[in-house]
Amino acid sequence: MKLHTLLEKLHPLVPFSGGNPEITSLENDHRKVQEGSLFVCIKGYTVDGHTLAFDAVEKGAVAVLAETHLDLSVPVIIVRSTKRALAILADAFYGQPSHKMHLIGITGTNGKTTTSHLIDKVLMDAGQQTGLIGTMYTKIGAKINETKNTTPESLTLQKTLKEMVEAGVNSVTMEVSSHALDEGRVHGVDYNVAVFTNLTQDHLDYHKTMEEYRRAKGLLFAQLGNVYQHNHPKFAVLNMDDPASEEYVRSTSAHIITYGIDHDADLTAKNIEINSKGTVFELHSPFGIHKISMQLLGKFSVYNVLASIGAGLASGIPIQSIISSIESIEGVSGRFELVNAGQNFTVIVDYSHTPDSLENALKTIKEFSKKRVFVVVGCGGDRDKTKRPLMAKIACKYSTNAIFTSDNPRSEDPKQILLDMTEGVKGEKYEVIVDRKEAIFHAIQEAEEKDIILIAGKGHETYQQIGKEFHDFDDRLVAREAIEER
Numbered sequence: 001m002k003l004h005t006l007l008e009k010l011h012p013l014v015p016f017s018g019g020n021p022e023i024t025s026l027e028n029d030h031r032k033v034q035e036g037s038l039f040v041c042i043k044g045y046t047v048d049g050h051t052l053a054f055d056a057v058e059k060g061a062v063a064v065l066a067e068t069h070l071d072l073s074v075p076v077i078i079v080r081s082t083k084r085a086l087a088i089l090a091d092a093f094y095g096q097p098s099h100k101m102h103l104i105g106i107t108g109t110n111g112k113t114t115t116s117h118l119i120d121k122v123l124m125d126a127g128q129q130t131g132l133i134g135t136m137y138t139k140i141g142a143k144i145n146e147t148k149n150t151t152p153e154s155l156t157l158q159k160t161l162k163e164m165v166e167a168g169v170n171s172v173t174m175e176v177s178s179h180a181l182d183e184g185r186v187h188g189v190d191y192n193v194a195v196f197t198n199l200t201q202d203h204l205d206y207h208k209t210m211e212e213y214r215r216a217k218g219l220l221f222a223q224l225g226n227v228y229q230h231n232h233p234k235f236a237v238l239n240m241d242d243p244a245s246e247e248y249v250r251s252t253s254a255h256i257i258t259y260g261i262d263h264d265a266d267l268t269a270k271n272i273e274i275n276s277k278g279t280v281f282e283l284h285s286p287f288g289i290h291k292i293s294m295q296l297l298g299k300f301s302v303y304n305v306l307a308s309i310g311a312g313l314a315s316g317i318p319i320q321s322i323i324s325s326i327e328s329i330e331g332v333s334g335r336f337e338l339v340n341a342g343q344n345f346t347v348i349v350d351y352s353h354t355p356d357s358l359e360n361a362l363k364t365i366k367e368f369s370k371k372r373v374f375v376v377v378g379c380g381g382d383r384d385k386t387k388r389p390l391m392a393k394i395a396c397k398y399s400t401n402a403i404f405t406s407d408n409p410r411s412e413d414p415k416q417i418l419l420d421m422t423e424g425v426k427g428e429k430y431e432v433i434v435d436r437k438e439a440i441f442h443a444i445q446e447a448e449e450k451d452i453i454l455i456a457g458k459g460h461e462t463y464q465q466i467g468k469e470f471h472d473f474d475d476r477l478v479a480r481e482a483i484e485e486r
Contacts, residue, residue, distance in 0.1 A: 001093060003038065003063050007077060009092040010085060018075035021062035026093055028086060028155055035060035040086045040155075041067065049082075065089070084184055087154035091188035097161035098190040101131075101169060104311050105176040105186070107220045108197025108239075110357040111304045112150070112175040113460075114296075115197060117332045118308035118325075119173045125325040126317045131164040133157070133174035136333065136460050140167050151180030154187060161189075171315070178216040186220075193314045194220045194254070195237040195307050199244040200356030214244050221252040228253075235314035237307055240265045257314055259306035261299070267309055269302045274367040276346070283309070287319045295330050298364030300357070334460025336361065339476050341483040345447040349475045351459025353380065353407070355390040358456055362398035370450045374443045375399040377456040378436065379421055381412030388417065389424025399454070401446070402430040405439035407457045408465040436464065437478050444482040455479060 004020045024036030030052040033039055039056035041049035041064065053064050053072060063075045065085060070076050079085040091098075104119055106112045113135050120139075123130045132139040135150045140163055151174065152160060164172060176194075180186055199214055224234045234254035238245040241260040249256060258265035261272070272281040278295040281302055294305065305326055312322040331337060339347040348365070352358040358377065365373055375395045379388045395402040404421050406414040418432050433439035443453050455475045458464075464473035 003075065006038070006089055006092060009088050010079065014077065014079055016075065016077045023063065023093070026086070026090055026155055030056040030059065033059040033061050037061045038063045038065060040065045040082050042082055042086070043067070084187065087184055087187035090155045090158035094158045094162035097158065097165045100165050101161070102171045102315060103189065103191050104173045104193040104195065104315070105191045105220055106173070106195040106197065107176045107178070107181065107217050109200045109354055110360070111197035111300065111307070113351070114301070114332045114335050115195065115304045115307050116173045116175055118304060118329060119311045121329055122308060122312045122317060122322050122325040123171045123173065123315065126321055128171040129169050131169040131172040133160065133172065135175060140164050140169060150175050150177040151185055153185050157185060157189065176220055178213055181219040182216040191220070191224060191234070192232070193235045193237060193311050194224055195311050196221070196239055196242070196245060196248055197303065197307055198239055198242045198356070200354055214247065217244065218248050218251045221248045221254070224252050224254040226253050237310035237314060239303060239307065257310040259310050261302065267306050269306060272299060272302055274298060274364065276368045283323070285319065290319065290323055292323055292326060294327050297336055298360065300360040300364065337476065339479045339483070341480050343483045344449040345451040345453065347444070347453045347455065347479050347483065349455045349459060349479065352456045355387055355394055358391055359394045359398065361454060361456060362394065365452050365454060366398060369452050371448065372400040372451045373398070374401040374403065374447060374451065374453040375456060376403045376405055376439050376443050376453065378405045378407035379417055380408045381410035381414070381417055385420055388420040392421040392424045392430070396425045396428040396430055403439050403443055404430060404432045405436045406434055410465050411467060436473065440475065440478050441482040444479065444486060
């Protein structure tokens, strides 16, 4: 694509002149620049791309997009925000791939990953060729790629969507984080369905207040569009048991499908029964009453399923087909995942890393526990510190044996993180074991028949970040090793 043709996608008050080279790629990482690239200068948290523009030109960049004047030998296009401009240019350069697929975006504090996998299964069973973008990986058909962020930045996202189109994908489900919404990473993405799971405390290190956090999540619904196209309808699927949904109802002009357990909604779950094998409930909807018997555990799983049913209906899939898919799902990696190596007690690994998700997990366990409940839990470094004492309080309140340990300490001293946690449980009974492997081994050595151990916080993660280094660490493998050693 010629530079001038690409730049026509920006608004008319962005002047440009000079040459009109062929643009062969867009890059915001100078290390990936090749002959014919348009290099986009992004001011990051640690590096300012403007300082690398000369290096990018040396490597073959034929034009540079910047926020300030740069004295270079190639055309320099100056815009107010390179991040915002990059989203527009990436959408154009890759041929607006999101317009060529059915796209479902999911936002919320907890449940995004599980809900995205449930929806993906519903879509696949309905005969769709699917793609998935989220915390655990990116899936293009049957191909799995690792991901760095829950929601990629705009350039990577548009490139990925283009790859999906080329691979024949026609339906995509993706997690949409509050960071991505606030930073404009999903600008230009044409969602058909937007799903809200819940809003509880998290990421206040970034958003500072719950009001700002709620506002950022709401952008997904406000950006669904303001035009009714009967051949291209938009839907918002909202959890009416969460007060934030009232704001999102006002934020969107899209069709609304509601779900809930405690409040009236289009889709409600009644007569919920939870046991160690799964969950049974009645789905009440405009299509009647359907009994659902699923292998997923807990009230929080019911919410995820209701959200998935709403997204499936918004995607034109019959209710009975959706239910059949839900009932066939065994689980999602690292989400309330059982570790079974022949022991006579239960070990569960879960990604519960917020106060709300930890409370949900432990409350679910209390539903079917016969004896003691152990919880091994920590808090990540360089993240919201205010949730640390809350996590500790919940661990002590809903377990009989709370063990506090390291999560991903990052640049912080893990002992200080644990001190922050235990400030919330003075006078309570708990143990502190800094080394996470030692803590898991200790819980498994102490467990007796019919006890339950919840290893919380890391779920599917296969690493532990200490300082800037990533060390191999998988709670599931460590737990299995401890059981076999015992």
